[in-house]
Amino acid sequence: MAADTLFRRITDYAHRADPYPLYAELREAGVVRQEDGSYLVGTYHEIAALLHDPRISSDRRNRAVPDETAAGEQGVPPSFIGLDDPEHHRLRRLAMRSFGPPHTPGRIDAMEGEITRIVKDLIAGFEGKKRIDIVDDFAYPLPVTVICRLLGVPTEDEPRFRLWSDTIVAGFDPTPGEDPAERQRAGSEARKAMGLYLGELAEKRRNRPSDDMLSAFINNEGPDGRLTQLEIMTTAVLLLIAGHETTVNLITNGILTLLRHPDELDRLRSEPPLMPKAVEELLRYEPPVQMLPQRTPLADIEVLGVTIPKGAPLILMLASGNRDPQRFRDPDRFDPTREDNQHLGFGSGMHSCFGAPLARMETQLALTALIQHLDKPRLVEDPPPYRRSPVLRGPRHLLIEDDRAGA
Amino acid sequence: MRGEPRDGRIVIVGASLAGLRAAEKLRAEGFAGSLTLVGEEPQPPYDRPPLSKQVLLGKVPAENTGLPQRREVDAEWRLGVRATGLDPFGKRVLLADGEEVSFDRLLIATGTRARPWPNPAEAALDGVFTLRTSDDAGRLAERLDAGPRRVLVIGAGFTGSEIASACRERGLEVTVAERGPAPLVGALGGTLGTLATRLQRAHGVDLRCGVTVTALEGNGRLTGAQFSDGTRIDADVAVVALGAVRNTEWLAESGLAAGPRGVTCDAGCRAFDMYGIVTDDIFAAGDVARFPHPLFEYQLLSLEHWGNAVAQAEVAAHNMVNPGPRRRPHLTVPAFWSSQFGLNIKSVGVPTFSDQVVIAQGSLKDARLVAVYGYRGRVTAAVSVNQAKWLEYYQRLIETAAPFPPAPGAADRPESLVPVPSDVPDPKMLSHGPTVALTGHLPDRRLTVVQPAR
Ligand SMILES: Cc1cc2nc3c(=O)[nH]c(=O)nc-3n(C[C@H](O)[C@H](O)[C@H](O)COP(=O)(O)OP(=O)(O)OC[C@H]3O[C@@H](n4cnc5c(N)ncnc54)[C@H](O)[C@@H]3O)c2cc1C
Ligand code: HEM
Secondary structure, three states, X not given: OOHHHHHHHHHOHHHOOOOHHHHHHHHHHOOEEOOOOOEEEOOHHHHHHHHHOOOEEOOHHHOOOOOHHHOOOOOOOOOHHXXXXXXXXXXXXXXXXXXXXXXXXXXXXXXXXXXXHHHHHHHHOOOOOOEEEHHHHHHOHHHHHHHHHHHOOOHHHHHHHHHHHHHHHHHHOOOOOOOOHHHHHHHHHHHHHHHHHHHHHHHHOOOOOXXXXXXXXXXXXXXXXXXOHHHHHHHXXXXXXXXXXXXXHHHHHHHHHHHHOHHHHHHHHHOHHXXXXXXXXXXXXXXXXXXXXXXXXXXXXXXXXXXXXXXXXXXXXHHHHOOOOOOOOOOOOOOOOOOOOOOOOOOOHHHOOOOHHHHHHXXXXXXXXXXXXXXXOEEOOOOOOEOOOOOEOOEOOOEEEOOOOOO | OOOOXXXXXXXXXXXXXXXXXHHHHHHHOOOOOEEEEEEOOOOOOEOOHHHXXXXXXXXXXXXXXXXXXXXXXXXXXEEOOOEEEEEOOOOEEEEOOOOEEEOOEEEEOOOEEEOOOOOHHHHOOEOEEOOOOHHHHHHHHHHXXXXXXXXXXXXOOHHHHHHHXXXXXXXXXXXXXXXXXXXXXXXXXXXXXXXXXXXXXXXXXXXXXXXXXXXXXXXXXXEEXXXXXXXXXXXXXXXXXXOEEEOOHHHOOOOEOEEOOEEEEOOOOEEEEOOOOEEEEEEEOHXXXXXXXXXXXXXXXXXXOHHHHHHHHHHHHHHHOOOHHHOOOOOOOOEEXXXXXXXXXXXXXXXXXXXXXXXXXXXXXXXXXXXXXXEOXXXXXXXXXXXXXXXXXXXXXXXXXXXXXXXXXXXXXXXXXXXXXOOOOOOOOXXXXXXXXXXXXXXXXXXXXXXXXX
């Protein structure tokens, strides 16, 4: 089929369960221009190079044809995932100040006990059920609870921000062909509402510091200054969404993949120290963030002999790079002991995932505990029903039956 | 069997970073013969970069910088004994304790040592230090703990600057004496030298450039120092940071091309003999090696970089146990890092191999930038300050011999993009050979190609 319809086919919901053959087609085709003037890149080395290229912007306002998500005058400015240096650098550093080294080195490690406890409670909640939904009963509540604790957001408000979060994610859905303006507008509205909500929570902590990041955002003043009111809002929204919509898919994809590879499941069960590597392999094999749809070149850039014009939408297919045989031997094989596994699951370069240490720890603890608990788990449905988004891809539900599920 | 590459006897002399990584790689590649490591230092391999950083700050004890072993290495370790000679005919390494070890293949990884203070009597004063080994670092850290009134650092290269930074972080008074016009100028040129000057002064260093120390004073104990401009200071600690001397004396009678600039080898890490004929059973890697690099017009490079020691050791080990057609060139682009005065400096390529430099992103004012170096119109090096994530892109420009100055369009770019002379000690006048670029990503597919003239 014509390469200029690849993006349409990749984003088509019919291919959500298995987009990988399309990615192979993309790698074969090289850099391909789509009918709508956007460009797709799916080969590992080219993606990695572009992610380090300072001429590639993450700020959609640099598009020749800006869209609604680029935030017009009435909208909220982008958070740092959608900004370039130096603004990106300044905001990321200020946010990192209360999240990780060098200023807060112990934050993530200190959460290990708490995450273990949440995992245990969730597993205890299987009690009395023979059939469980890995998503609703386990993989979703875990990261949500964790990111809420971390930011200082009451978990009771979850139904409110789940709705906002869903709307925001739908707003970023780059599926072509449908008129996106309405979705994008709704997404901006939801971002604003969530920002106001989080801004208010932060405000309550002014001068009454507690041990969470919202408190640190509003009270801490470092040598590089501090976040403004508006920046606190956009940064907190970014963290809440990033903490919400990604780890759930890694855990769910993890269980799904292990159930499809029972030998590997048994092996991990008897050798828990293999889990960290297995999680890296999951990030390669079934990455929760399949693509980065928001890049734009700031100059004409040549990639594999194709000139991508300044201002054109540039879409980097991380999940395709992760299966590139030019980088990974036997790329379609799930191999939890894979060496030299520099996958693109957390991106790379300037914007590489800020929350990676947390996501890794959550997923390692969650999968270890879950496979130890389950006895002979069976997939009720394979493939399971998927969420709509082609970007943040993962099952909407993952039903399993297990004799011990609720034991 | 003897002739089989995966069998026989391999001896590695120098049991530090390059020696250890080579040993691991030999076993990982399936070398099944006997393996002996000879090392002068008594302790197992340890890491040197922390010695001028965390150790001097008192954050890590000197004896806690042991290198993690990436795999169990089945080898005989002969530590605490120096190699004194190499008999190329009998294929034996002679040891200081009178014993000898025979080899079929040999890896020379004896690195460097600190250049001593030229006046032995002054060097022997209590309070005068050099910094290369963990013992050196332990003793110096102990002396800094005691709260000296003033520390004199002689030489403002990377090690000297890091020592001065650690002293200031401890709140100690520091004088830095540098013969050149600025700190780091020998490695990074004038533009970043100016930045380093500003930062050292802002951090309260008494920085004296364009002077030399003419005498260290004291009677048993160091009390002060005199400078070439006629001034003097009181100081109770002096750290001599005048660079490194290559440990090649033990090879004097070996017939190899070994001298003060290192052991010359080919791109496959095979040592040359004194006639320029390449040997096939003696290899060199790490700080002691001197090798041609196609990206830098085949100039012989001697690097004192952690990353080079690891990469070169791995190539040497691979080539020691693989037959000709499977051998690999050592094509890694040189890279190193340093942390000092709150700055994280990273370099790729060879900044001294340049005639011009431009601040490609960021600014000197914010001390957050990438400086890109060019030589005759192509990119040869890049140095980042507090912005290491930017560097990988410029590494690719170096590898592909991209035109200098770099193409426009980068984010966070200063208004003016005017290259200025890089003001580094001139690279040797070179003939204008064809430009070479690197291609390929996997170690066994890495190749050089000739770039057509632009
Ligand atoms: C204080 C300090 C800070 C540094 N910081 C950085 C940094 O920030 N970044 C960076 O990239 N690099 C840094 N380096 C450089 C880096 O440590 C070296 O590049 C690296 O140690 C080289 O490893 P090597 O194994 O080749 O040599 P070495 O580490 O010098 O090891 C050689 C070994 O051989 C032994 N030996 C010598 N002669 C004989 C003999 N005749 N017989 C037996 N054994 C012998 C020596 O005792 C030594 O143990 C630093 C170095 C120092 C000293
Ligand atoms: C398995 C879980 C996760 C995956 C797969 C993932 C993946 C990614 C990817 C691919 C990027 C790069 C985006 C880009 O380049 O445009 C990214 C950025 C980011 N992630 Fe994650 N992420 C995960 C979990 C988290 C968590 C738990 C947090 C928060 C605590 C988080 C916070 C962020 C932030 C703030 C950025 C933007 C960084 C920047 O722009 O500098 N992520 N993530």
